[in-house]
Amino acid sequence: MTYGTTVPHPGQPGEPLDRPADSAALPRLLPAQGAVPVDLRTHLHRFGHLPYTGRAARLIPVLQAAGLTGRGGAAFPVHRKLAAVAQAGTRPVVIGNGAEGEPASEKDKSLLWISPHLILDGLQLAAEAVGSDAVGLYLSRHPRLLDKLHAAIAERAAAGVDRATVEIFDAPPRFLAGEESALASRVNGGPARPRFKPPMVFERGVAGRPTLVHNVETLAHLALIARFGPDWFRAAGTDDEPGSMLCTLHQPDGRRDVVETELGTPLRSLVTLDGHTQAVLSGGYHGAWLPAADAARMTLSNADLRPAGAFVGAGVLAALPADRCGIAEAARVARYLALESAGQCGPCFNGLPRIAAAMAEIASPRPDPRAVTDMIRWSGLVQGRGACHHPDGSVRFIRSALHVFQDEIILHGQGRCVDPARRPFLPLPADTALSAADWS
Amino acid sequence: MKNQLRVDPTVCSGHGLCAELLPELITLDEWGYPIVADGPVPRSLDRHVRRAVTDCPVLALKLLPASRTAARP
Numbered sequence: 001m002t003y004g005t006t007v008p009h010p011g012q013p014g015e016p017l018d019r020p021a022d023s024a025a026l027p028r029l030l031p032a033q034g035a036v037p038v039d040l041r042t043h044l045h046r047f048g049h050l051p052y053t054g055r056a057a058r059l060i061p062v063l064q065a066a067g068l069t070g071r072g073g074a075a076f077p078v079h080r081k082l083a084a085v086a087q088a089g090t091r092p093v094v095i096g097n098g099a100e101g102e103p104a105s106e107k108d109k110s111l112l113w114i115s116p117h118l119i120l121d122g123l124q125l126a127a128e129a130v131g132s133d134a135v136g137l138y139l140s141r142h143p144r145l146l147d148k149l150h151a152a153i154a155e156r157a158a159a160g161v162d163r164a165t166v167e168i169f170d171a172p173p174r175f176l177a178g179e180e181s182a183l184a185s186r187v188n189g190g191p192a193r194p195r196f197k198p199p200m201v202f203e204r205g206v207a208g209r210p211t212l213v214h215n216v217e218t219l220a221h222l223a224l225i226a227r228f229g230p231d232w233f234r235a236a237g238t239d240d241e242p243g244s245m246l247c248t249l250h251q252p253d254g255r256r257d258v259v260e261t262e263l264g265t266p267l268r269s270l271v272t273l274d275g276h277t278q279a280v281l282s283g284g285y286h287g288a289w290l291p292a293a294d295a296a297r298m299t300l301s302n303a304d305l306r307p308a309g310a311f312v313g314a315g316v317l318a319a320l321p322a323d324r325c326g327i328a329e330a331a332r333v334a335r336y337l338a339l340e341s342a343g344q345c346g347p348c349f350n351g352l353p354r355i356a357a358a359m360a361e362i363a364s365p366r367p368d369p370r371a372v373t374d375m376i377r378w379s380g381l382v383q384g385r386g387a388c389h390h391p392d393g394s395v396r397f398i399r400s401a402l403h404v405f406q407d408e409i410i411l412h413g414q415g416r417c418v419d420p421a422r423r424p425f426l427p428l429p430a431d432t433a434l435s436a437a438d439w440s
Numbered sequence: 441m442k443n444q445l446r447v448d449p450t451v452c453s454g455h456g457l458c459a460e461l462l463p464e465l466i467t468l469d470e471w472g473y474p475i476v477a478d479g480p481v482p483r484s485l486d487r488h489v490r491r492a493v494t495d496c497p498v499l500a501l502k503l504l505p506a507s508r509t510a511a512r513p
Contacts, residue, residue, distance in 0.1 A: 196448040198504065344450040346471055347449065348449075385449060
């Protein structure tokens with residue numbers, strides 16, 4: 001089994017890919033070398049033309065056999081979502097989700113920048129599979145990225161490869177902007193805030209129509225499975241969690257990389273897990289911390305991570321060095337998560353700021369001992385009580401920090417800290433939402 | 441069909457009327473927002489449940505078929 005981006009792909013850019021079905025080699029989604037954006041000509045030369053099936057629903061059993069799951073974080077089976085939308089009613093809408101509101105994740109932006117045509121192929125093929133002619137792409141608001149995708153779509157229009165016209169929508173820079181119902185609201189012209197479910201977005205989303213929302217990386221895998229088939233896809237990964245995925249890796253020395261790797265890759269071959277790493281954050285700011293010694297025995301798979309309270313999510317792995325304060329990090333993120341509440345649900349907009357304040361107290365020297373008990377109570381109160389999973393994910397993150405950084409909490413009780421300077425490690429955006437306008 | 445009681449938390453503004461009308465199933469948290477008991481609504485409470493649903497000042501309380509609350513594609 002191969003891993004990572006260092007293994008050359010058999011189809012070098014500019015050379016036709018002869019027998020892709022024989023190859024499990026990575027990378028699949030990214031170019032074999034470098035990070036130069038792939039234009040349409042190079043893309044079609046490497047992968048061949050779009051394999052339209054000629055009829056709705058034909059691709060769905062192929063995706064089922066491949067076992068592709070959503071790469072946006074929830075790992076939901078892709079074929080079930082397509083089948084649900086195809087059955088939900090007439091004139092469905094298909095949207096590629098490239099909002100990537102998670103500050104620790106860069107993989108969607110990287111893929112959109114480097115391999116836009118794989119994503120745009122996936123959009124067309126998914127639209128055909130559910131019988132849709134209304135297709136959109138929802139992108140984080142980076143001017144260069146938006147220009148790039150507009151140019152890629154124009155390139156395809158000139159070459160006549162697309163059947164449905166792709167409309168681009170921009171997402172506000174909010175953590176929750178990519179939540180499916182927030183996406184639907186934004187595309188409908190409203191704020192990118194989650195709404196109460198039911199109805200689910202696959203039943204009633206954009207313009208009140210059944211709406212298929214897939215993460216952009218998921219669409220890129222879909223475009224390759226449509227070409228090379230389920231067996232090719234399954235040549236990488238594990239039986240239960242097949243294929244490859246993009247990960248954003250945060251190394252203890254501060255280095256940040258986006259790599260493509262197989263599911264089932266040992267975590268220790270992705271991030272440095274020697275004695276200088278104390279813990280790993282898996283799954284981003286709705287994910288969970290793992291002690292480095294535990295993470296060193298695990299692979300990148302939900303089979304390994306779920307029993308430990310974590311999950312693969314959208315492939316964020318952050319290795320916290322031993323000389324940083326995990327509680328201070330968790331307090332910074334908790335404050336961010338509280339500020340990123342959409343402010344709609346009472347338990348969330350009341351609970352998360354209190355939880356964040358308690359976390360800040362625990363991060364300070366000689367904290368009030370009531371802070372921990374308060375936080376445990378508030379965490380229980382907010383869980384399961386939002387219109388979206390923001391309170392649940394935030395609580396998962398905080399609870400795992402309290403568990404994994406217990407020794408640090410004891411140090412703080414003695415008025416000490418492993419890093420009195422409190423140097424920040426995890427990336428956080430500088431600005432947060434101040435008014436309703438910041439959600440549009 | 442078994443029904444389940446759900447609060448739309450984006451609409452609820454914490455009036456607390458539901459907890460007065462239906463203390464068997466609804467309590468209030470320390471900020472005044474309703475906590476609804478899990479599981480299907482007992483038939484014996486049907487009348488009280490319907491009253492609580494129709495009397496919510498912002499219509500945030502919803503009675504949904506149990507199958508609709510577990511919905512995911």
